Amino acid sequence: MQILTLTNVNKHYKQKHALKNFTYEFQNGIYGLLGPNGAGKSTLLNIISDNITADSGSEIKWNGENIRALGSKYRAELGFMPQQQSLYDTFTAVRFLSYIAALKGLSKSKAKTEIPRVLEKVELSEYSKHIGGFSGGMKQRLLIAQALLGDPRLILLDEPTAGLDPKQRVIIRRLIESLREKAIVIVSTHIVSDVESIADRIIILKDGEINADGTTESLIARLPDHCGKNLENVYMQHFGDKEYDT
Ligand SMILES: Nc1ncnc2c1ncn2[C@@H]1O[C@H](COP(=O)(O)OP(=O)(O)OP(=O)(O)O)[C@@H](O)[C@H]1O
Ligand SMILES: [Mg+2]
Known part of the structure; x- marks a missing residue:
């Protein structure tokens, strides 16, 4: 608690x-x-x-x-999804999450299990294209996913x-x-x-x-x-x- x-x-x-x-x-x-x-x-x-x-x-x-x-x-x-946040359009979701995981200080091995876990939670596992090609709602879900990294x-x-x-x-x-x-x-x-x-x-x-x-x-x-x-x-x-x- x-x-x-x-x-x-x-x-x-x-x-x-x-x-x-x-x-x-x-x-x-x-x-x-x-x-x-x-x-x-x-x-x-x-x-x-x-x-x-x-x-x-x-x-x-x-x-x-x-x-x-x-x-x-x-x-x-702490996991935080700010109201305004910019994404990197040339990144894929996995690359973006790897970047956030590194900023949060997650080890590489932890990131390797965490990234698929959070992507699945927001139903983005299937998407390997660049974030620039995501719909607004997909971007929003990716931002939620980054807040869940590291549980x-x-x-x-x-x-x-x-x-x-x-x-x-x-x-x-x-x-x-x-x-x-x-x-x-x-x-x-x-x-x-x-x-x-x-x-x-x-x-x-x-x-x-x-x-x-x-x-x-x-x-x-x-x-x-x-x-x-x-x-x-x-x-x-x-x-x-x-x-x-x-
Ligand atoms: N950087 C800033 N400089 C000056 N005033 C600010 C700043 N950030 C917020 N404010 C003011 O503080 C008040 C609270 O803003 P805040 O963004 O916390 O509201 P909110 O409840 O999140 O609103 P919204 O529903 O529009 O997101 C507002 O009057 C806003 O104009
Ligand atoms: Mg607000």
Whole structure:
């Protein structure tokens, strides 16, 4: 069992207070991160992955130890799929994954078993052509695959299902679900139904703050007249128009 704790995590950009006193304890399981454009989802995932630095005073601990002190030990436990990422069009999927595996410090023999494993998980084993010839959804799946290299204990996926066709969304949803026992998985998405049934907890961010947090069922139960309602209704209650209650 892993524990990731964030205490009073703040992030200011020049004008913008993008993340406000974010305090949370994550344990093994799936966390769905929802919120409108600009809510702070990517900022949070970038901070947890140590790609951007939070304001001073923010504290992030992995199993009780500060992530900065853990350094490469922490990064070895981490798989991250950023929202924006460029791929190398002239590479094949295998070459791209070999490159990422090397960056992550995987041994050559480990990479040799890991690359086919993750390619199979995202149904890309058959494709040996250059990434430049991939469809948008195939590229997206390759980015998911690289986050799974080395079987990490902390997996951060920033809008993994964006641009996927319905069948692939189901495949990716099942894949995420299969990670629940062994890892902390934090998934940001705009597609509410992608996390509704698989997330152990839903975190709704609004203007850099936690607006609501709980199991899907508990969030729905808090709705007035909640019979027959779903997570999209919860989202609309937080962000929709005033017509919601009618
Ligand atoms: N590098 C940056 N410089 C200045 N402001 C930034 C920077 N990155 C993010 N912001 C601001 O911080 C806020 C949170 O942005 P963030 O990207 O975390 O939102 P998000 O919830 O991921 O949105 P989206 O759903 O569009 O991906 C926004 O107001 C954004 O404009
Ligand atoms: Mg984002």
